Each structure stands twice: as structure tokens, then as C-alpha cells.
Amino acid sequence: xxxxxxxxxxxxxxxxxxxxxxxxxxxxxxxxxxxxxxxxxxxxxxxxxxxxxxxxxxxxxxxxxxxxxxxxxxxxxxxxxxxxxxxxxxxxxxxxxxxxxxxxxxxxxxxxxxxxxxxxxxxxxxxxxxxxxxxxxxxxxxxxxxxxxxxxxxxxxxxxxxxxxxxxxxxxxxxxxxxxxxxxxxxxxxxxxxxxxxxxxxxxxxxxxxxxxxxxxxxxxxxxxxxxxxxxxxxxxxxxxxxxxxxxxxxxxxxxxxxxxxxxxxxxxxxxxxxxxxxxxxxxxxxxxxxxxxxxx
Numbered sequence: 001x002x003x004x005x006x007x008x009x010x011x012x013x014x015x016x017x018x019x020x021x022x023x024x025x026x027x028x029x030x031x032x033x034x035x036x037x038x039x040x041x042x043x044x045x046x047x048x049x050x051x052x053x054x055x056x057x058x059x060x061x062x063x064x065x066x067x068x069x070x071x072x073x074x075x076x077x078x079x080x081x082x083x084x085x086x087x088x089x090x091x092x093x094x095x096x097x098x099x100x101x102x103x104x105x106x107x108x109x110x111x112x113x114x115x116x117x118x119x120x121x122x123x124x125x126x127x128x129x130x131x132x133x134x135x136x137x138x139x140x141x142x143x144x145x146x147x148x149x150x151x152x153x154x155x156x157x158x159x160x161x162x163x164x165x166x167x168x169x170x171x172x173x174x175x176x177x178x179x180x181x182x183x184x185x186x187x188x189x190x191x192x193x194x195x196x197x198x199x200x201x202x203x204x205x206x207x208x209x210x211x212x213x214x215x216x217x218x219x220x221x222x223x224x225x226x227x228x229x230x231x232x233x234x235x236x237x238x239x240x241x242x243x244x245x246x247x248x249x250x251x252x253x254x255x256x257x258x259x260x261x262x263x264x265x266x267x268x269x270x271x272x273x274x275x276x277x278x279x280x281x282x283x284x285x286x287x288x289x290x291x292x293x294x295x296x297x
Contacts, residue, residue, distance in 0.1 A: 009065075011032070012032060018032050020054075048061055069268060092121045094137075095110070097141075098220075099128045100220040102125070102126025104239060106142075107126065109281075133152055133266065140265045140282070142282070143261070144260070146262045153264060156260060156263075158294075161257070162257040164255035165247045169230040170230045170233070185211070188204070188234060189234035213232070
């Protein structure tokens with residue numbers, strides 16, 4: 001039986017769609033379809049049922065999946081040992097992270113890491129939404145909530161601090177803010193409520209319900225830019241706002257929030273050399289950034 005056919009089978013089983021599998025395999029979706037048809041011909045029965053929202057495993061497909069995953073695990077172990085011994089780090093690792101953390105904290109460090117390993121390709125998905133490990137959208141995922149689905153290696157990466165910030169220009173044009181009550185009448189910048197991708201982003205509910213917004217955005221970097229332009233007040237991660245000398249922390253002893261980043265990767269890839277190396281590098285990077293990630297009140 002052709003291993004390549006089985007590899008395509010696994011990706012379609014995990015993603016559930018031809019498009020999703022084709023992206024992970026870096027091929028056209030018609031190639032995935034042809035591979036699956038060829039495998040089903042070899043097996044002599046259908047492995048997927050075609051439905052409106054994608055492909056679902058048949059009973060035969062469900063019985064086949066754990067056997068193919070065992071083959072994949074053995075293959076990855078052999079490949080990992082070969083790569084580590086003969087070639088160093090190589091191949092593709094896709095990392096999913098929240099937009100601000102990915103763009104501000106991870107991107108510069110990952111770029112330097114990739115320069116040290118020219119055969120390694122790093123895709124950084126820094127996005128204002130959840131990146132799903134269970135759907136194989138990424139090989140390593142950094143999320144605001146602890147993953148609960150699927151066989152995965154999960155660890156706490158770090159806590160981080162958020163504060164209420166405004167620009168010096170904005171504050172100079174408004175009454176001083178010395179208490180929670182003083183926030184009344186001020187203009188805020190925040191997320192779009194019905195598009196929040198995590199319950200961990202409901203910061204303002206813990207502090208104050210604004211009466212007026214200058215801007216709401218799914219992007220934390222857009223919010224930061226709006227606050228820096230003097231549009232209003234916002235809760236921002238300290239690792240984004242503190243380096244900007246035009247911004248001031250508002251009510252620093254009261255408006256402090258702590259959230260947690262979790263890091264996860266599939267169990268079957270934990271022995272892969274490039275996965276272990278990047279996993280350890282991410283944890284080391286975060287450890288070195290603790291003063292900025294965890295600002296004291």
C-alpha cells in the first residue's frame with residue numbers, strides 16, 4: 001500500500017475538507033481527491049462519505065486511522081533521528097498564535113532562529129482568531145485557553161499583564177482619571193463584542209462598561225494604533241503598549257489584568273527534532289521576556 005496515499009488519507013481525516021488537507025500538504029485539492037480515490041480503490045471500499053460540509057470517515061476509515069497514525073509516528077521517529085544526526089533541523093513548522101503576541105514577541109525571535117537553521121521553514125500564523133490544533137491548522141499552537149480536545153502535549157507558556165492605556169495627548173485634553181468613576185464619559189477602543197474569539201478577552205466587563213467607543217476592532221494591533229493616535233482608552237497587553245513612550249497606564253493600581261498563554265502540539269509529533277527544538281525555543285524566548293510580559297502594578 002502506497003504510504004503517500006495514506007499520508008493524504010490522514011490529512012483529510014484530520015482536516016475534514018479537501019481544501020484544508022491540500023493546504024497542509026501544499027498541493028491542489030484535486031490531487032488530494034485523486035490520492036483518496038486511488039487508496040479507496042486499493043482498499044476496495046469507501047473510506048470517506050462526502051457531505052455538504054466536507055468529508056467524514058466511514059466505519060472502515062475510522063478503523064484504518066489509528067493504524068495509519070501508528071505508521072506515521074514510526075516514520076516521524078525515524079525521520080527525526082536521521083535529520084538530527086545528518087542534516088540538522090529541516091522541514092516546515094507552522095506556529096499559530098494570537099495576533100499581538102505573534103507579531104510583537106514571537107516574529108523577531110523566530111526570524112533569528114530560522115536564520116540559524118537555513119533548512120528550516122517557519123510559518124507564523126499570527127491571527128485575531130483561534131488557530132485549531134485539532135484541525136491541524138498549525139503544528140504548534142499558542143492559545144489563550146487550555147486545549148481540551150484531541151491527543152496533545154499541553155503546557156502553560158506564560159502569564160502576561162494587560163493594562164488600561166491612553167495617549168498623553170488624549171489625557172491632556174480630558175479631565176484627570178484617578179478613580180473608576182472618572183472613566184464615565186471617556187471614549188474607549190475595544191474589541192467587537194460579537195466577534196470575540198475567546199472568553200478571556202472580556203476585560204472591560206471586569207472594570208467598566210463604556211458608554212462610547214471611538215473604534216472597535218477584531219485586531220489588537222489596530223486598537224493599539226488607535227490609542228496611540230489619541231482616539232481613546234483601551235485595555236492593551238503590556239508587551240505591546242509599554243515600549244511606546246507616548247502611552248500612559250491609566251489607573252495602574254486598579255486596571256491590571258492577567259491572562260495566560262498555553263502552548264500545545266500533537267502527541268504524535270513530539271519526538272520530531274524540529275518540533276522539539278522550536279517548542280524549547282519558544283519557551284526560552286518567553287522566559288527571557290518575563291519583565292515585559294509580567295509588568296508589576
